[in-house]
Amino acid sequence: MVARAVDGLRAAGVSGINFDLIYGLPYQTEATLLETIRLCHEIGPDRLALFGYAHVPWMAKKQRMIDEAALPGADARQSQASQASSALQKAGYQPIGLDHFAKPDDPLAAASRAGDLRRNFQGYTTDRATTMLGLGATSIGRTPRAYMQNITETGAWARAVEHGELPIARGLELDADDLLFGEVIEALMCQGRVDLARIAHRHGRQASVFERAEPALDAFLRDKLITRSGSNICTTAEGLPLIRVIASAFDVYLSAQKARHAVAV
Numbered sequence: 001m002v003a004r005a006v007d008g009l010r011a012a013g014v015s016g017i018n019f020d021l022i023y024g025l026p027y028q029t030e031a032t033l034l035e036t037i038r039l040c041h042e043i044g045p046d047r048l049a050l051f052g053y054a055h056v057p058w059m060a061k062k063q064r065m066i067d068e069a070a071l072p073g074a075d076a077r078q079s080q081a082s083q084a085s086s087a088l089q090k091a092g093y094q095p096i097g098l099d100h101f102a103k104p105d106d107p108l109a110a111a112s113r114a115g116d117l118r119r120n121f122q123g124y125t126t127d128r129a130t131t132m133l134g135l136g137a138t139s140i141g142r143t144p145r146a147y148m149q150n151i152t153e154t155g156a157w158a159r160a161v162e163h164g165e166l167p168i169a170r171g172l173e174l175d176a177d178d179l180l181f182g183e184v185i186e187a188l189m190c191q192g193r194v195d196l197a198r199i200a201h202r203h204g205r206q207a208s209v210f211e212r213a214e215p216a217l218d219a220f221l222r223d224k225l226i227t228r229s230g231s232n233i234c235t236t237a238e239g240l241p242l243i244r245v246i247a248s249a250f251d252v253y254l255s256a257q258k259a260r261h262a263v264a265v
Contacts, residue, residue: 006043006045016046016047017043017046017047018045018047018048018049019043019045019047019049020048020051021033021036021050021051021084022050022051022052023050023051023052023053023077023081023084024052024053024055024072024076025053025071025072026066026070027070028072028080029072029080030076030079030080030083033080033084034087037084037088037091041091046102047096047102047103047106047108048088048093048100048101048102049099049101049123050081050084050085050088050099050101051099052077052081055071081241085101088101092104094106094109094112096109096112097112097117097119097124097189097190097192097243098189098240098244100123100124108124108125108126111126112190117191118186118190119186119189119190121140121142124190130142130143131143131144134148134150136150136157137150137151137152137154137157137167138150138151145173145174145179146172146173146174147171147172148168148170148171148172149168149169149170149171150168151167151168151169176203177209177252179203180199180200180203180205180209181250181251181252183199183202183203184247184250185247185251188233188235188243188246188250189243189244189247192234192235192240193232193233193234193235196231196233197230197231198231207231210250212252213249213250216248216249217233217249220246223238224238225238226239
């Protein structure tokens with residue numbers, strides 16, 4: 001069915017096909033995941049995203065129906081992610097940032113090589129736009145100075161639209177620090193490296209604004225997840241799979257949040 005859908009899209013002139021793959025699913029094994037990748041390779045999408053299943057039953061109540069004993073453990077998840085990444089690269093796909101893969105001639109791969117890669121709510125992109133409008137219930141949007149999320153309940157969202165109202169449930173205005181730290185996080189997530197002094201200067205600040213991240217960076221350095229030269233930080237090959245953890249050192253909200261999140265790998 002997937003192959004027929006892709007054939008139909010290509011026949012209709014769609015020039016780029018992306019697949020989203022998930023590891024860490026209930027009852028999933030390395031063998032079944034690698035078989036999925038083999039079938040995907042036969043179809044030949046231009047890009048693939050490889051996401052870890054997020055088991056968050058305290059947020060997604062339907063997930064309470066899943067037998068947690070059927071979920072792969074931390075070591076199994078890490079092995080699945082590693083084996084899947086290797087298989088995709090052997091199939092000719094270039095790794096892009098944390099969790100994307102693309103054919104070498106794909107614009108996403110070209111942007112990665114040129115250092116022009118961006119990341120938004122949809123993942124890695126070549127799009128330079130500073131505004132993204134979310135359509136439909138639950139969708140998230142971004143303007144240069146704010147995030148916003150639409151109403152999550154479909155009926156309430158539809159009623160707001162029918163009454164000519166913006167169906168927005170909540171929003172967050174970004175201050176100067178949000179923009180500064182956000183640029184550092186995006187640089188790490190996209191290029192795997194960042195010049196803290198250069199970004200601080202671009203925002204009219206001193207590199208000392210990042211002092212709160214120093215204890216975490218020291219730990220990453222000891223664990224050989226990053227290298228440092230002055231204000232330059234670069235992830236190592238060992239650190240790349242944990243880039244979300246490294247970038248979180250610059251997330252001023254993460255430690256203050258009480259809600260639990262999905263695991264990093």
